[in-house]
Amino acid sequence: CSYQLCICAPPILLGWQTGGTQLHVWLTPFPSPQYGIVLDAGSSHTSMFIYKWPADKENDTGIVGQHSSCDVPGGGISSYADNPSGAGQSLVGCLEQALRDVPKERHAGTPLYLGATAGMRLLNLTNPEASTSVLTAVTHTLTQYPFDFRGARILSGQEEGVFGWVTANYLLENFIKYGWVGRWFRPRKGTLGAMDLGGASTQITFETTSPAEDRASEVQLRLYGQHYRVYTHSFLCYGRDQVLQRLLASALQTHSFHPCWPRGFSTHVLLGDVYQSPCTVAQRPQTFNSSAWVSLSGSSDPHLCRDLVSGLFSFSSCPFSRCSFNGVFQPPVAGNFIAFSAFFYTVDFLRTFMGLPVATLQQLEAAAVNVCNQTWAQLQARVPGQQAHLADYCAGAMFVQQLLSRGYGFDERAFGGVIFQKKVGWGLMFNMPKSRPTDTEAAAPGHGGWAVPGIGSCAHLPLQLLRLLELPRREADSLRALSVRLPRKPSQPAKV
Structure with a gap:
Protein backbone atom coordinates (compact mmCIF):
# COMPACT_ATOMS: atom_id res chain seq x y z
CA CYS A 1 0.00 0.00 0.00
CA SER A 2 1.42 3.40 -0.93
CA TYR A 3 -0.67 5.37 1.54
CA GLN A 4 -0.17 6.20 5.19
CA LEU A 5 -2.89 6.83 7.76
CA CYS A 6 -2.69 10.33 9.20
CA ILE A 7 -4.76 11.31 12.25
CA CYS A 8 -5.40 14.89 13.31
CA ALA A 9 -7.01 15.46 16.70
CA PRO A 10 -6.63 17.57 19.84
CA PRO A 11 -3.80 16.27 22.01
CA ILE A 12 -6.19 15.11 24.71
CA LEU A 13 -8.32 13.11 22.32
CA LEU A 14 -7.32 9.43 22.13
CA GLY A 15 -10.46 7.95 20.61
CA TRP A 16 -13.05 8.70 17.99
CA GLN A 17 -15.87 11.28 18.06
CA THR A 18 -16.82 12.18 21.63
CA GLY A 19 -18.75 15.12 23.00
CA GLY A 20 -18.93 16.93 19.71
CA THR A 21 -15.17 16.77 19.07
CA GLN A 22 -14.44 15.29 15.69
CA LEU A 23 -11.56 12.96 14.87
CA HIS A 24 -10.36 13.64 11.34
CA VAL A 25 -8.85 10.78 9.36
CA TRP A 26 -7.55 11.04 5.83
CA LEU A 27 -5.17 9.34 3.44
CA THR A 28 -2.12 11.06 1.98
CA PRO A 29 0.33 9.67 -0.56
CA PHE A 30 3.46 8.18 1.06
CA PRO A 31 6.66 9.49 -0.56
CA SER A 32 8.17 6.87 -2.84
CA PRO A 33 11.57 5.70 -1.58
CA GLN A 34 14.72 6.47 -3.51
CA TYR A 35 17.93 4.44 -3.62
CA GLY A 36 21.64 4.94 -4.06
CA ILE A 37 24.53 2.51 -4.51
CA VAL A 38 28.08 2.99 -3.27
CA LEU A 39 31.06 0.73 -3.91
CA ASP A 40 33.73 1.21 -1.25
CA ALA A 41 36.91 0.04 -2.99
CA GLY A 42 39.34 -0.41 -0.13
CA SER A 43 42.89 -1.67 -0.24
CA SER A 44 42.03 -5.24 0.79
CA HIS A 45 38.47 -5.68 -0.45
CA THR A 46 35.47 -3.91 -1.98
CA SER A 47 32.06 -3.62 -0.36
CA MET A 48 28.80 -2.51 -1.93
CA PHE A 49 26.23 -0.59 0.09
CA ILE A 50 22.71 0.17 -1.08
CA TYR A 51 21.06 3.12 0.65
CA LYS A 52 17.40 4.01 0.79
CA TRP A 53 15.63 7.17 1.86
CA PRO A 54 12.15 8.68 1.65
CA ALA A 55 11.93 11.34 -1.04
CA ASP A 56 10.59 14.70 0.05
CA LYS A 57 8.33 16.18 -2.60
CA GLU A 58 9.54 19.72 -1.95
CA ASN A 59 13.23 19.35 -2.70
CA ASP A 60 14.05 15.65 -2.94
CA THR A 61 16.00 15.64 0.28
CA GLY A 62 15.81 12.62 2.51
CA ILE A 63 17.35 10.73 5.39
CA VAL A 64 19.80 8.08 4.28
CA GLY A 65 19.61 4.60 5.78
CA GLN A 66 21.35 1.39 4.74
CA HIS A 67 19.08 -0.94 2.75
CA SER A 68 21.44 -3.84 2.02
CA SER A 69 25.10 -4.65 1.41
CA CYS A 70 27.36 -7.09 -0.41
CA ASP A 71 31.03 -8.03 -0.03
CA VAL A 72 32.86 -8.39 -3.33
CA PRO A 73 34.89 -11.64 -3.40
CA GLY A 74 38.64 -11.43 -3.78
CA GLY A 75 41.02 -8.58 -3.04
CA GLY A 76 40.67 -4.87 -3.60
CA ILE A 77 40.56 -3.51 -7.14
CA SER A 78 44.20 -2.43 -6.82
CA SER A 79 45.16 -6.12 -6.70
CA TYR A 80 44.07 -6.39 -10.36
CA ALA A 81 46.90 -4.21 -11.66
CA ASP A 82 48.07 -7.05 -13.95
CA ASN A 83 44.51 -7.98 -14.92
CA PRO A 84 42.39 -4.79 -15.08
CA SER A 85 39.38 -6.50 -16.64
CA GLY A 86 39.26 -8.77 -13.59
CA ALA A 87 38.63 -5.72 -11.39
CA GLY A 88 35.44 -4.96 -13.26
CA GLN A 89 34.39 -8.60 -13.45
CA SER A 90 34.80 -8.99 -9.68
CA LEU A 91 31.96 -6.52 -9.12
CA VAL A 92 29.39 -8.39 -11.20
CA GLY A 93 28.03 -10.60 -8.41
CA CYS A 94 27.21 -7.66 -6.15
CA LEU A 95 25.83 -5.60 -9.02
CA GLU A 96 23.48 -8.46 -9.87
CA GLN A 97 22.31 -8.35 -6.26
CA ALA A 98 21.71 -4.62 -6.66
CA LEU A 99 19.42 -5.36 -9.60
CA ARG A 100 17.32 -7.49 -7.26
CA ASP A 101 17.48 -5.22 -4.19
CA VAL A 102 16.51 -2.02 -5.98
CA PRO A 103 13.01 -2.07 -7.50
CA LYS A 104 13.19 -2.25 -11.28
CA GLU A 105 11.22 0.94 -11.73
CA ARG A 106 13.87 2.76 -9.66
CA HIS A 107 16.94 1.48 -11.54
CA ALA A 108 17.34 4.41 -13.94
CA GLY A 109 17.08 7.00 -11.16
CA THR A 110 19.44 5.27 -8.71
CA PRO A 111 22.87 6.94 -8.45
CA LEU A 112 25.85 4.57 -8.55
CA TYR A 113 29.34 5.53 -7.36
CA LEU A 114 32.67 3.90 -6.70
CA GLY A 115 35.18 5.47 -4.33
CA ALA A 116 38.68 3.96 -4.13
CA THR A 117 41.01 4.64 -1.21
CA ALA A 118 44.63 4.05 -0.21
CA GLY A 119 45.21 0.83 -2.16
CA MET A 120 44.51 2.64 -5.42
CA ARG A 121 46.43 5.70 -4.22
CA LEU A 122 49.49 3.49 -3.84
CA LEU A 123 48.96 1.92 -7.26
CA ASN A 124 48.51 5.34 -8.82
CA LEU A 125 51.85 6.44 -7.36
CA THR A 126 53.82 3.45 -8.57
CA ASN A 127 52.00 2.55 -11.78
CA PRO A 128 49.60 5.28 -12.95
CA GLU A 129 48.95 3.46 -16.22
CA ALA A 130 47.73 0.38 -14.34
CA SER A 131 45.66 2.56 -12.03
CA THR A 132 43.97 4.20 -15.02
CA SER A 133 43.37 0.81 -16.63
CA VAL A 134 41.74 -0.55 -13.47
CA LEU A 135 39.43 2.45 -13.15
CA THR A 136 38.59 2.23 -16.86
CA ALA A 137 37.70 -1.45 -16.53
CA VAL A 138 35.62 -0.79 -13.44
CA THR A 139 33.83 2.08 -15.18
CA HIS A 140 33.09 -0.14 -18.20
CA THR A 141 31.45 -2.75 -15.97
CA LEU A 142 29.44 -0.23 -13.97
CA THR A 143 28.08 1.46 -17.09
CA GLN A 144 26.67 -1.87 -18.30
CA TYR A 145 24.04 -1.74 -15.58
CA PRO A 146 20.83 0.32 -15.78
CA PHE A 147 21.70 2.57 -12.84
CA ASP A 148 22.62 6.25 -12.98
CA PHE A 149 26.40 5.87 -12.91
CA ARG A 150 28.02 9.03 -11.49
CA GLY A 151 31.70 8.09 -11.57
CA ALA A 152 34.56 6.05 -10.14
CA ARG A 153 37.50 7.89 -8.65
CA ILE A 154 40.33 7.71 -6.15
CA LEU A 155 39.66 9.65 -2.96
CA SER A 156 42.49 11.62 -1.40
CA GLY A 157 43.70 10.88 2.11
CA GLN A 158 42.44 14.29 3.20
CA GLU A 159 38.97 13.50 1.86
CA GLU A 160 38.95 10.22 3.78
CA GLY A 161 39.85 11.98 7.00
CA VAL A 162 37.37 14.85 6.66
CA PHE A 163 34.50 12.64 5.47
CA GLY A 164 34.97 10.35 8.45
CA TRP A 165 35.02 13.28 10.87
CA VAL A 166 31.92 14.93 9.37
CA THR A 167 29.95 11.68 9.34
CA ALA A 168 30.85 10.70 12.90
CA ASN A 169 29.76 14.08 14.24
CA TYR A 170 26.68 14.13 12.00
CA LEU A 171 25.51 10.83 13.46
CA LEU A 172 26.26 11.99 17.00
CA GLU A 173 24.19 15.15 16.38
CA ASN A 174 27.10 17.38 17.29
CA PHE A 175 26.28 19.81 14.48
CA ILE A 176 22.52 20.16 14.86
CA LYS A 177 19.74 18.39 16.71
CA TYR A 178 15.98 18.29 16.69
CA GLY A 179 14.64 19.06 20.16
CA TRP A 180 11.52 18.01 22.00
CA VAL A 181 10.17 21.54 21.73
CA GLY A 182 9.80 21.08 17.98
CA ARG A 183 12.77 23.13 16.84
CA TRP A 184 16.21 22.49 15.37
CA PHE A 185 19.04 23.80 17.51
CA ARG A 186 22.83 23.62 17.68
CA PRO A 187 24.05 21.63 20.68
CA ARG A 188 26.65 23.40 22.78
CA LYS A 189 28.84 20.32 23.03
CA GLY A 190 32.05 20.09 21.06
CA THR A 191 32.88 17.81 18.16
CA LEU A 192 34.68 14.48 18.37
CA GLY A 193 37.90 13.66 16.59
CA ALA A 194 38.03 10.71 14.21
CA SER A 201 46.73 4.25 5.40
CA THR A 202 45.64 5.81 8.66
CA GLN A 203 43.92 9.16 9.20
CA ILE A 204 43.54 11.48 12.19
CA THR A 205 41.10 14.41 12.08
CA PHE A 206 39.96 16.75 14.84
CA GLU A 207 38.76 20.29 15.40
CA THR A 208 41.37 22.82 16.44
CA THR A 209 41.14 26.45 17.49
CA SER A 210 44.45 27.71 16.08
CA PRO A 211 45.49 27.99 12.43
CA ALA A 212 47.66 25.12 11.28
CA GLU A 213 51.33 25.88 10.75
CA ASP A 214 51.13 23.56 7.75
CA ARG A 215 48.20 24.88 5.76
CA ALA A 216 47.99 21.62 3.80
CA SER A 217 46.73 19.95 7.00
CA GLU A 218 43.87 22.39 7.60
CA VAL A 219 40.33 22.31 6.27
CA GLN A 220 37.80 25.01 7.06
CA LEU A 221 34.13 24.03 7.00
CA ARG A 222 30.90 25.93 7.42
CA LEU A 223 28.20 23.52 8.59
CA TYR A 224 24.73 24.61 9.73
CA GLY A 225 25.92 28.21 9.77
CA GLN A 226 28.82 27.37 12.09
CA HIS A 227 32.50 27.62 11.21
CA TYR A 228 34.86 24.72 11.97
CA ARG A 229 38.64 24.67 11.63
CA VAL A 230 39.70 21.04 11.27
CA TYR A 231 43.15 19.48 11.33
CA THR A 232 43.53 16.35 9.22
CA HIS A 233 46.39 14.20 7.98
CA SER A 234 46.58 10.85 6.24
CA PHE A 235 49.67 8.65 6.59
CA LEU A 236 50.08 6.45 3.54
CA CYS A 237 51.83 3.11 4.23
CA TYR A 238 50.68 3.20 7.86
CA GLY A 239 47.57 1.08 7.37
CA ARG A 240 47.56 -2.28 9.11
CA ASP A 241 48.34 -4.45 6.07
CA GLN A 242 51.21 -2.26 4.92
CA VAL A 243 52.61 -2.00 8.45
CA LEU A 244 52.69 -5.80 8.66
CA GLN A 245 54.56 -5.93 5.34
CA ARG A 246 57.09 -3.35 6.53
CA LEU A 247 57.65 -5.22 9.80
CA LEU A 248 58.13 -8.45 7.86
CA ALA A 249 60.72 -6.76 5.65
CA SER A 250 62.50 -5.42 8.75
CA ALA A 251 62.48 -8.84 10.40
CA LEU A 252 64.07 -10.38 7.30
CA GLN A 253 66.78 -7.72 7.33
CA THR A 254 67.65 -7.62 11.03
CA HIS A 255 66.76 -11.07 12.37
CA SER A 256 66.60 -14.65 11.26
CA PHE A 257 63.18 -14.79 12.96
CA HIS A 258 60.14 -12.56 13.43
CA PRO A 259 59.96 -11.23 17.01
CA CYS A 260 56.28 -10.24 16.65
CA TRP A 261 55.14 -13.68 15.55
CA PRO A 262 54.36 -16.27 18.25
CA ARG A 263 56.89 -18.96 19.06
CA GLY A 264 55.91 -22.18 17.33
CA PHE A 265 54.51 -20.37 14.27
CA SER A 266 56.46 -20.53 11.03
CA THR A 267 55.72 -19.96 7.36
CA HIS A 268 57.41 -19.61 3.99
CA VAL A 269 57.68 -16.09 2.60
CA LEU A 270 58.03 -15.21 -1.08
CA LEU A 271 60.51 -12.32 -1.31
CA GLY A 272 58.80 -10.92 -4.37
CA ASP A 273 55.61 -10.45 -2.35
CA VAL A 274 57.46 -8.75 0.51
CA TYR A 275 59.15 -6.13 -1.65
CA GLN A 276 56.53 -5.50 -4.33
CA SER A 277 54.75 -2.88 -2.23
CA PRO A 278 55.86 0.76 -2.60
CA CYS A 279 55.76 0.89 1.19
CA THR A 280 58.69 -1.53 1.43
CA VAL A 281 60.73 -0.10 -1.42
CA ALA A 282 63.14 1.61 1.00
CA GLN A 283 63.86 -1.77 2.61
CA ARG A 284 64.34 -3.62 -0.65
CA PRO A 285 67.83 -5.14 -1.07
CA GLN A 286 69.77 -3.98 -4.11
CA THR A 287 69.83 -7.55 -5.39
CA PHE A 288 67.48 -10.34 -4.43
CA ASN A 289 65.71 -13.22 -6.06
CA SER A 290 62.03 -12.27 -6.25
CA SER A 291 61.15 -15.92 -6.84
CA ALA A 292 62.96 -17.14 -3.72
CA TRP A 293 61.08 -18.50 -0.72
CA VAL A 294 62.40 -17.93 2.79
CA SER A 295 61.32 -19.83 5.90
CA LEU A 296 60.65 -17.57 8.88
CA SER A 297 59.63 -18.48 12.44
CA GLY A 298 58.23 -16.46 15.32
CA SER A 299 59.98 -15.91 18.65
CA SER A 300 57.33 -14.30 20.94
CA ASP A 301 59.67 -11.46 21.92
CA PRO A 302 57.69 -8.34 22.92
CA HIS A 303 60.79 -6.20 23.51
CA LEU A 304 62.30 -6.85 20.08
CA CYS A 305 58.85 -6.47 18.54
CA ARG A 306 58.50 -3.05 20.17
CA ASP A 307 61.87 -2.05 18.75
CA LEU A 308 60.80 -3.23 15.31
CA VAL A 309 57.56 -1.21 15.49
CA SER A 310 59.36 1.88 16.84
CA GLY A 311 61.49 1.84 13.70
CA LEU A 312 58.39 2.78 11.69
CA PHE A 313 58.32 6.24 13.29
CA SER A 314 60.89 9.02 12.92
CA PHE A 315 61.12 11.80 15.49
CA SER A 316 64.53 13.09 14.47
CA SER A 317 63.43 16.34 12.86
CA CYS A 318 60.43 18.66 12.86
CA PRO A 319 60.24 21.85 10.74
CA PHE A 320 57.32 23.12 12.85
CA SER A 321 56.82 24.00 16.49
CA ARG A 322 55.54 20.48 17.06
CA CYS A 323 55.03 17.31 15.00
CA SER A 324 53.43 13.91 15.27
CA PHE A 325 56.10 11.88 13.46
CA ASN A 326 58.05 11.89 10.20
CA GLY A 327 58.20 15.70 10.32
CA VAL A 328 54.41 16.07 9.98
CA PHE A 329 52.84 19.03 11.77
CA GLN A 330 50.15 18.21 14.31
CA PRO A 331 48.61 20.38 17.03
CA PRO A 332 48.02 18.73 20.43
CA VAL A 333 45.11 16.28 20.33
CA ALA A 334 42.02 17.90 21.80
CA GLY A 335 38.64 16.56 22.89
CA ASN A 336 37.21 13.07 22.66
CA PHE A 337 37.83 10.73 19.72
CA ILE A 338 36.22 7.85 17.88
CA ALA A 339 38.70 5.29 16.55
CA PHE A 340 37.40 2.80 14.00
CA SER A 341 38.32 0.15 11.43
CA ALA A 342 41.49 -1.74 12.45
CA PHE A 343 41.72 0.32 15.65
CA PHE A 344 38.48 -1.33 16.72
CA TYR A 345 39.38 -4.84 15.56
CA THR A 346 42.71 -4.74 17.38
CA VAL A 347 41.33 -3.45 20.67
CA ASP A 348 38.29 -5.73 20.41
CA PHE A 349 40.59 -8.74 20.05
CA LEU A 350 42.44 -7.77 23.23
CA ARG A 351 39.24 -7.19 25.18
CA THR A 352 36.95 -9.90 23.86
CA PHE A 353 39.21 -12.80 22.96
CA MET A 354 42.15 -12.24 25.30
CA GLY A 355 40.06 -10.87 28.18
CA LEU A 356 42.52 -8.03 28.80
CA PRO A 357 41.64 -4.51 30.06
CA VAL A 358 42.56 -1.66 27.69
CA ALA A 359 40.97 1.34 29.42
CA THR A 360 44.31 3.15 29.82
CA LEU A 361 47.46 3.49 27.75
CA GLN A 362 49.33 1.54 30.39
CA GLN A 363 46.79 -1.27 30.13
CA LEU A 364 46.97 -1.17 26.32
CA GLU A 365 50.74 -1.53 26.46
CA ALA A 366 50.50 -4.37 28.98
CA ALA A 367 47.91 -6.10 26.78
CA ALA A 368 50.19 -5.82 23.74
CA VAL A 369 53.07 -7.32 25.73
CA ASN A 370 50.77 -10.09 26.97
CA VAL A 371 49.76 -11.07 23.43
CA CYS A 372 53.37 -10.91 22.23
CA ASN A 373 54.41 -13.30 25.01
CA GLN A 374 51.93 -15.95 23.87
CA THR A 375 53.12 -19.02 21.99
CA TRP A 376 51.32 -20.22 18.89
CA ALA A 377 49.79 -23.12 20.82
CA GLN A 378 48.56 -20.79 23.56
CA LEU A 379 46.97 -18.38 21.09
CA GLN A 380 45.25 -21.19 19.21
CA ALA A 381 43.84 -22.52 22.46
CA ARG A 382 42.59 -19.07 23.50
CA VAL A 383 41.18 -18.08 20.11
CA PRO A 384 40.08 -21.11 18.09
CA GLY A 385 39.05 -20.50 14.52
CA GLN A 386 41.03 -17.27 14.10
CA GLN A 387 44.19 -18.68 12.54
CA ALA A 388 44.10 -16.51 9.41
CA HIS A 389 45.17 -13.36 11.29
CA LEU A 390 46.06 -14.73 14.69
CA ALA A 391 49.84 -14.50 14.29
CA ASP A 392 49.64 -10.78 13.47
CA TYR A 393 47.75 -9.52 16.52
CA CYS A 394 50.95 -8.96 18.51
CA ALA A 395 52.34 -6.65 15.82
CA GLY A 396 48.97 -4.96 15.35
CA ALA A 397 48.51 -4.30 19.07
CA MET A 398 52.06 -3.01 19.46
CA PHE A 399 51.60 -0.70 16.46
CA VAL A 400 48.28 0.73 17.70
CA GLN A 401 49.81 1.41 21.13
CA GLN A 402 52.88 3.09 19.63
CA LEU A 403 50.87 5.09 17.08
CA LEU A 404 48.50 6.51 19.69
CA SER A 405 51.02 7.23 22.43
CA ARG A 406 54.25 8.17 20.64
CA GLY A 407 52.91 8.99 17.18
CA TYR A 408 49.82 11.07 17.86
CA GLY A 409 50.79 12.08 21.38
CA PHE A 410 47.87 10.79 23.43
CA ASP A 411 48.57 10.84 27.17
CA GLU A 412 46.52 8.95 29.74
CA ARG A 413 43.99 11.76 30.09
CA ALA A 414 43.45 12.13 26.34
CA PHE A 415 43.33 8.36 25.80
CA GLY A 416 40.48 8.15 28.31
CA GLY A 417 38.37 10.04 25.77
CA VAL A 418 38.94 7.57 22.92
CA ILE A 419 36.01 5.30 22.03
CA PHE A 420 36.65 2.35 19.71
CA GLN A 421 33.88 1.61 17.22
CA LYS A 422 33.40 -0.68 14.26
CA LYS A 423 33.13 0.79 10.76
CA VAL A 424 30.44 -0.24 8.29
CA GLY A 425 31.62 1.39 5.06
CA TRP A 426 31.06 4.34 2.80
CA GLY A 427 27.72 6.06 3.14
CA LEU A 428 26.24 8.46 0.69
CA MET A 429 24.34 11.72 1.03
CA PHE A 430 22.58 12.37 -2.18
CA ASN A 431 20.90 15.23 -4.03
CA MET A 432 23.45 17.88 -3.82
CA PRO A 433 23.68 20.20 -6.57
CA LYS A 434 22.03 23.37 -5.30
CA SER A 435 23.25 23.88 -1.75
CA ARG A 436 23.51 27.37 -0.38
CA PRO A 437 27.18 28.39 -0.45
CA THR A 438 26.93 30.16 2.89
CA ASP A 439 25.99 26.92 4.59
CA THR A 440 28.06 24.42 2.68
CA GLU A 441 31.32 26.13 1.79
CA ALA A 442 34.48 24.25 2.59
CA ALA A 443 38.02 25.09 1.58
CA ALA A 444 41.26 23.21 1.91
CA PRO A 445 44.09 25.76 1.75
CA GLY A 446 46.99 24.47 -0.25
CA HIS A 447 44.83 22.03 -2.20
CA GLY A 448 42.65 24.41 -4.15
CA GLY A 449 38.92 24.57 -3.58
CA TRP A 450 37.12 21.27 -3.27
CA ALA A 451 33.70 20.47 -1.94
CA VAL A 452 33.42 18.47 1.24
CA PRO A 453 30.22 17.27 2.84
CA GLY A 454 28.81 20.58 4.02
CA ILE A 455 25.38 20.26 5.56
CA GLY A 456 23.26 23.41 5.34
CA SER A 457 20.48 24.09 7.80
CA CYS A 458 17.84 24.11 5.06
CA ALA A 459 19.93 23.15 2.05
CA HIS A 460 20.17 19.97 0.01
CA LEU A 461 22.67 17.40 1.19
CA PRO A 462 25.80 17.45 -0.94
CA LEU A 463 26.62 14.61 -3.25
CA GLN A 464 29.68 13.22 -1.48
CA LEU A 465 30.90 9.91 -0.20
CA LEU A 466 30.83 9.78 3.59
CA ARG A 467 31.99 7.09 5.97
CA LEU A 468 29.21 5.56 8.07
CA LEU A 469 30.02 4.06 11.43
CA GLU A 470 28.30 1.12 13.02
CA LEU A 471 27.71 2.52 16.50
CA PRO A 472 26.20 0.29 19.19
CA ARG A 473 22.84 0.96 20.78
CA ARG A 474 24.26 1.04 24.28
CA GLU A 475 26.99 3.60 24.79
CA ALA A 476 28.65 5.56 27.56
CA ASP A 477 26.59 8.28 29.19
CA SER A 478 28.30 10.88 27.03
CA LEU A 479 27.16 9.09 23.85
CA ARG A 480 23.52 8.20 23.72
CA ALA A 481 22.08 5.49 21.47
CA LEU A 482 22.68 6.32 17.82
CA SER A 483 21.13 5.56 14.47
CA VAL A 484 21.98 6.34 10.88
CA ARG A 485 19.42 9.10 10.67
CA LEU A 486 18.70 12.38 12.32
CA PRO A 487 15.55 12.62 14.47
CA ARG A 488 12.38 13.47 12.64
CA LYS A 489 9.72 16.04 13.21
CA PRO A 490 6.45 14.25 13.96
CA SER A 491 4.97 14.80 10.52
CA GLN A 492 7.84 14.97 8.04
CA PRO A 493 11.41 13.83 7.37
CA ALA A 494 14.19 15.83 8.92
CA LYS A 495 15.60 18.57 6.72
CA VAL A 496 19.33 19.12 6.87
Missing part, protein backbone atom coordinates in the same frame (compact mmCIF):
# COMPACT_ATOMS: atom_id res chain seq x y z
CA MET A 195 40.81 8.17 13.68
CA ASP A 196 40.69 5.58 10.94
CA LEU A 197 43.13 2.68 10.52
CA GLY A 198 42.65 1.02 7.15
CA GLY A 199 44.70 -1.49 5.24
CA ALA A 200 47.10 0.94 3.54
